Amino acid sequence: MDVRPRAFEDLVAEGVAVPTEGWDFSWFEGRASEERPSWGYARSMAERLAGTTAALDIQTGGGEVLGFALDTLADADADAADNADPRPLLTAATEGWPPNVAKATALLRPHGVAVVASEEDAPLPFADAAFDLVVSRHPVRAHWHEIARVLRPGGTYFAQHVGPSSVYELVEHFVGTQPDATRNARHPDRERAAAEAAGLDVVELRAERLRVEFYDIAAVVHFLRKVIWMVPDFSVEKYEDRLRALHKRIESEGPFAAHSTRHLFDARKPVT
Template identity: 75%
Template sequence: MPRREPRPFETLLAEGAAQPTEGWDFSWFQGRATEQRPSWGYAVSLADRLAGAKAALDIQTGGGEVLHFALGRAEKAPALTAATEGWPPNAAKATALLRPHGTVVVAVPENAPLPFADGAFDLVSSRHPVTPHWTEIARVLEPGGTYFAQHVGPNSVFELVEYFLGPQPDASRSTRHPDHERAGAEVAGLEVVDLRAERLRIEFHDIAAVVHFLRKVVWMVPDFTVEAYQDRLRALHERIEAEGPFVAHRTRHLFEARKPHHR
């Protein structure tokens, strides 16, 4: 990426702080940050799964962007499609985006039971759920149904987390490990049929991208505000200007599980 002309720190801070955070559209980062994509192409693969489903549920859909893409690409849409989302601004955005597909968006807190009957869906999907609630996923799947998802893995973007928070305990680093999630799915009675993990490079080319990222992905640095971390942000801005992009790595895993016909 060509070097850009230096821009004032205060200007970049203001740009990163001004961007709205609802939804999972990351197009604003173009030219400011780059990320390596997983090899499996989750959204395209989800479109293929939707084409073969009768009733589909997307959990923690965010602003509905990924489901919208997949439904638009699918050769045939399921007869019934529903989605859940817990954050009201995201739920509103997802409703507007998904309504033309005939998809109903239900406002459901992350930790609440799913408001659907047992065995209601033959496909349950999710992209980057905060926590997969395996017993609820297994309950709403019909026998033979599939859970198909892309999860955030352990240590994701931890270089940035530890820049602001310092070294993190091993317990923080081990959360979201695919082996732990496999065990949780199996305890709930699901059979894991595919589990693939990748570590992917991400680069932040200016401090505005860092600010917007941390405001959008709030669990990375939970107490983040521009005011609280102004000194660290200035130091990172100067580092990026002097040395080039801040490099971190995100982890993702593709997760596919099936509910057996006989438990």
């Protein structure tokens, strides 16, 4: 078996060729790894969805996390002695990137989910107090006043957010040391204050720092193409020198280690 290191050009070409739509990260298996938060967001989401009347998933991506949660509930329904369907009577999702809208629609339509094309910074296209549960996994930005507006009194926002300086060891390899204001833009204390300013009560806020490893430069290229806000102007051509340097480092030292940050929000709209 040929165990020689693969050429930089071949690995980069492979990373460029992988489609980027959706939030399915299965391609990274064997090429990168990331610790998962202890709270298990997708399964926790399924538990929150059970028995909910109306639910909204904001920035659903390709619908993978919501689809997993609804599949989990469907399996629970099949196993239940009373056959009571625990899924929400109404479920909607928003997404702004057209390729993801198409992917999410195909994935979630069998579950009866209405996927609405909506830009991430636009007002949510729903009436006031339309939902008793709003969920989101890794929103680009939480628009707290809109979240509070569409929640019914007593309703819940249950979400997993990307935290401050997430995977910044990798980011700063490409763009240099970032100012504190940029590094701390997603700090959970700031987001708590914003949620409370919008009229929500933060019931629980948990944060964790998790190890990430990249085993080859193809994984780095695909990651930066997929998670576009990490290095917004990323292209192989622009950052070829930094990519080559990181490729040599991985070959000589082993996987490149970074750390992701995540926080779990459980916030509720007061009953007035």
